[in-house]
Amino acid sequence: xxxxxxxxxxxxxxxxxxxxxxxxxxxxxxxxxxxxxxxxxxxxxxxxxxxxxxxxxxxxxxxxxxxxxxxxxxxxxxxxxxxxxxxxxxxxxxxxxxxxxxxxxxxxxxxxxxxxxxxxxxxxxxxxxxxxxxxxxxxxxxxxxxxxxxxxxxxxxxxxxxxxxxxxxxxxxxxxxxxxxxxxxxxxxxxxxxxxxxxxxxxxxxxxxxxxxxxxxxxxxxxxxxxxxxxxxxxxxxxxxxxxxxxxxxxxxxxxxxxxxxxxxxxx
Numbered sequence: 307x308x309x310x311x312x313x314x315x316x317x318x319x320x321x322x323x324x325x326x327x328x329x330x331x332x333x334x335x336x337x338x339x340x341x342x343x344x345x346x347x348x349x350x351x352x353x354x355x356x357x358x359x360x361x362x363x364x365x366x367x368x369x370x371x372x373x374x375x376x377x378x379x380x381x382x383x384x385x386x387x388x389x390x391x392x393x394x395x396x397x398x399x400x401x402x403x404x405x406x407x408x409x410x411x412x413x414x415x416x417x418x419x420x421x422x423x424x425x426x427x428x429x430x431x432x433x434x435x436x437x438x439x440x441x442x443x444x445x446x447x448x449x450x451x452x453x454x455x456x457x458x459x460x461x462x463x464x465x466x467x468x469x470x471x472x473x474x475x476x477x478x479x480x481x482x483x484x485x486x487x488x489x490x491x492x493x494x495x496x497x498x499x500x501x502x503x504x505x506x507x508x509x510x511x512x513x514x515x516x517x518x519x520x521x522x523x524x525x526x527x528x529x530x531x532x533x534x535x536x537x538x539x540x541x542x543x544x545x546x547x548x549x550x551x552x553x554x555x556x557x558x559x560x561x562x563x564x565x566x567x568x569x570x571x572x573x574x
Contacts, residue, residue, distance in 0.1 A: 323387035362532035408478030419463040468499030
């Protein structure tokens, strides 16, 4: 597994990061209803991500991509192991970590749908602690970056899926984070919207030195956009590297299916 040695350029580092969930057996075993079952969703993940990198998290359903993303975004606490995000300890400096990141999800429910895009951004700017003057300067800038200046006055509920994704990026840019976490960012987008989002990530975010960590099911997307990828299976990080380093002259899809074929067969 490839790791970066230059810590000055490393914005994310994990050390044996693990997340376990415990639940009751329930109706799956009525006689042992109250017995507890422990499930390991993320197991001993060691990972380094470099500043300005587009890093893809790949894996079949249930591989642990979304759980790992939630842990790194401080939405859930790890069970063991450690991690640093932008130099801040994930467990002991959560507020500093949160101020350094933005999470963009395909299931966007945090916007107020009856408000315009502009009013939504004004609201979030207040939550981020921007003064009125700062917001007045920053909001037009981020709207221009994501190409939503002309549509900013329309209600959020009138936006297409692609436009909602752009507004999610605009909201993230308000706080000027170091790292953008994207969970299935192109889910539900048409091919043109996908191409526009990829261009936005490459030409705007990483051009500003931002780091993008993208969890996706789309291998072709990862092959086209990501500098490196990490392939997860059954909670473990099975391989990390560039597509060339991992697959050689083969396609990423061929390498992926070879690596996780046994796990995929267990799903059926």
